[in-house]
Amino acid sequence: MTNSMRPPFxxxxxxxxxxxxxxxTSTRKKIVALMTVGAHLRLSCGIEESRRADLHAEESxxxxxxxxxxxxxxxxxxx
Numbered sequence: 001m002t003n004s005m006r007p008p009f010x011x012x013x014x015x016x017x018x019x020x021x022x023x024x025t026s027t028r029k030k031i032v033a034l035m036t037v038g039a040h041l042r043l044s045c046g047i048e049e050s051r052r053a054d055l056h057a058e059e060s061x062x063x064x065x066x067x068x069x070x071x072x073x074x075x076x077x078x079x
């Protein structure tokens with residue numbers, strides 16, 4: 001297999017993951033099958049890891065603000 005024939009992503013999806021959403025009997029099964037394919041794609045591409053790192057960074061930055069304070073600026077207090 002030459003470099004020009006390689007797929008653009010570092011994974012190969014099994015055929016059943018691609019075909020199963022097409023033959024699912026109910027809408028719920030189709031959604032679950034498509035979500036499974038999407039999760040497989042995210043994990044294979046490493047997108048999930050970068051998203052976890054972003055969430056972790058947001059959580060650590062949120063701890064600097066004291067709990068119970070509102071972030072709404074410019075609003076007058078209710079009388």
